[in-house]
Amino acid sequence: MKKKTLFLQLVLTASLLFSTVSYAADVNSNRDIPVGGSGQIEMVGTIEPTILSVTMPTFVPFNISSSLSTQNKVISPRIRMKNNSNIPVRVDVSYTKVDLGKLNNVTWSNTGTVNDNQIAIGLKQEETKDEMPTSLSQARWLKANQTQDMNVLILNANQEGALYVVGTLGQNVTDNGTFNVTPTFVVSKTSTTN
Amino acid sequence: MSKGKKRILTTAGIILLVALTVLICYLIFSKKDDDNLLYDDNATVGVLPGIDIDERRKQLQEALDRSMIAFSINTSPVFLNGTAKGNLLIENPGNNAKLLKVSIKIDDTEEEIYSSNFLKPGTYIESVALDKVLEKGTYEATAYFLAYDEDNGEFIGQTGAQITITVQN
Numbered sequence: 001m002k003k004k005t006l007f008l009q010l011v012l013t014a015s016l017l018f019s020t021v022s023y024a025a026d027v028n029s030n031r032d033i034p035v036g037g038s039g040q041i042e043m044v045g046t047i048e049p050t051i052l053s054v055t056m057p058t059f060v061p062f063n064i065s066s067s068l069s070t071q072n073k074v075i076s077p078r079i080r081m082k083n084n085s086n087i088p089v090r091v092d093v094s095y096t097k098v099d100l101g102k103l104n105n106v107t108w109s110n111t112g113t114v115n116d117n118q119i120a121i122g123l124k125q126e127e128t129k130d131e132m133p134t135s136l137s138q139a140r141w142l143k144a145n146q147t148q149d150m151n152v153l154i155l156n157a158n159q160e161g162a163l164y165v166v167g168t169l170g171q172n173v174t175d176n177g178t179f180n181v182t183p184t185f186v187v188s189k190t191s192t193t194n
Numbered sequence: 195m196s197k198g199k200k201r202i203l204t205t206a207g208i209i210l211l212v213a214l215t216v217l218i219c220y221l222i223f224s225k226k227d228d229d230n231l232l233y234d235d236n237a238t239v240g241v242l243p244g245i246d247i248d249e250r251r252k253q254l255q256e257a258l259d260r261s262m263i264a265f266s267i268n269t270s271p272v273f274l275n276g277t278a279k280g281n282l283l284i285e286n287p288g289n290n291a292k293l294l295k296v297s298i299k300i301d302d303t304e305e306e307i308y309s310s311n312f313l314k315p316g317t318y319i320e321s322v323a324l325d326k327v328l329e330k331g332t333y334e335a336t337a338y339f340l341a342y343d344e345d346n347g348e349f350i351g352q353t354g355a356q357i358t359i360t361v362q363n
Contacts, residue, residue: 049268049269049270049271049281049283050268050269050270051266051267051268051269051283052266052267052268052269052355052357053264053265053266053285054264054265054355055262055263055264056262056263056353057258057261057262057263057351057353058261058262058263058339058340058341058350058351058352058353059257059258059261059350059351060258060261061254061257061258062254063250063254068247075247075250075251075254076251076254077251077254077255077257077258077259078255078258079258080262082264084264084266094336094354132251182351184338184352184353184354185353185354186336186353186354186355186356187353187354187355187356188269188355188356189269189356
C-alpha cells in the first residue's frame with residue numbers, strides 16, 4: 001500500500017514537473033519576458049510613403065494692355081493652388097518658355113524693369129482675395145527660356161493659396177500682338193511652413 | 195346688296211390680297227438678303243481689350259479653371275534594384291476629367307527614365323519598373339504631369355512634382 005502511494009506521488013510529482021516545463025516553453029514562445037531575465041522582441045516598422053497630392057493649373061492665360069491705368073498692366077485670372085497633402089509643399093517655377101516671335105522688335109526683361117521695346121511678366125502672391133494686384137511690388141519675375149527654380153508659393157498641409165500674373169510693357173510695344181509665356185510649376189515637399 | 199357695293203367689296207378684297215402678297219414677298223427677300231451679309235474677316239470674337247476688364251477676367255478664369263488638374267505621387271519611391279518595380283503611387287483622380295501622362299526626368303542630366311501611357315481619370319499606378327536601368331543610389335528627379343483633353347486628346351499643359359528616387363542595390 002505504501003509502495004503504491006509512493007508510486008502515485010512520484011507520478012504526480014513528475015507530471016507536475018513536466019507540466020511546468022511545458023508551460024514555461026509555451027510562455028517563452030509567446031515572447032513574454034521573465035522578470036529579471038532577458039528576451040528579444042522583433043519590432044517591425046513600416047515606413048509609410050509620403051504622398052504629395054496637389055491641385056494646380058497646367059495652363060495660365062492672361063492679357064496685357066497698356067491701356068490699364070494701374071502699374072500692373074496684366075489682366076490675370078486667379079491662379080488657385082491647393083495642397084491636398086498632409087505635408088507642407090512649396091511651388092516653384094522651374095522654367096519659362098517665352099515666344100515673342102509674333103511681336104516685332106520686342107524683347108523680354110528678366111528683371112521687371114522695361115525699356116520702350118520690352119515686356120516683363122511675373123507672378124505675385126494674392127494679397128486680397130479675388131483682387132488683381134495693381135502694383136508690381138513683391139512680384140517674382142519670370143526669366144525667359146532658362147531654368148530658374150523660383151519659389152512663388154508655400155502651402156501648409158491642406159491649405160489653398162493663389163497667385164496672379166503681373167507685368168508691364170514699354171511704350172513702343174503694340175497692344176494688338178500676341179505672345180506665349182509658358183511657365184512650368186513644380187511642387188515639392190518642404191519643411192518650411194507658411 | 196346692290197351691284198355697286200358688290201363691286202367695291204370685290205375690289206377691296208383684291209387690293210388686300212395684292213398687299214398681302216407684296217408683304218410676304220418682302221419678308222422672304224429681306225431674309226435672303228440677311229444671309230448674304232458680309233462679315234468682316236478682321237473681327238475677333240470676344241470683348242474689346244480694355245473695355246470690360248471684369249468680363250475679360252471672367253473669360254480668362256474659365257480658361258484657367260478648365261486647365262486645373264489634381265494629381266498624387268510618392269515623393270520618395272524606392273526600387274530594390276535597377277530593374278525592379280518601385281512604389282511610384284501615381285494617381286489621376288476621378289474628378290480630373292482629363293487624361294494624364296507622366297514623364298520622369300533626372301534633374302542633373304534631364305534624361306527621361308520613365309514615361310507612362312495615358313491614365314484615365316479615376317485610375318492609378320501603384321508600382322512600376324523604370325524605363326531606364328539606374329545604378330544603386332539616390333536620384334533627384336522631376337515627375338512631369340502632362341494633361342490632355344479627355345474628348346479629343348488635345349494637349350492642355352503640364353506641371354511637375356519633385357521626387358527623390360532610391361535604388362537600393
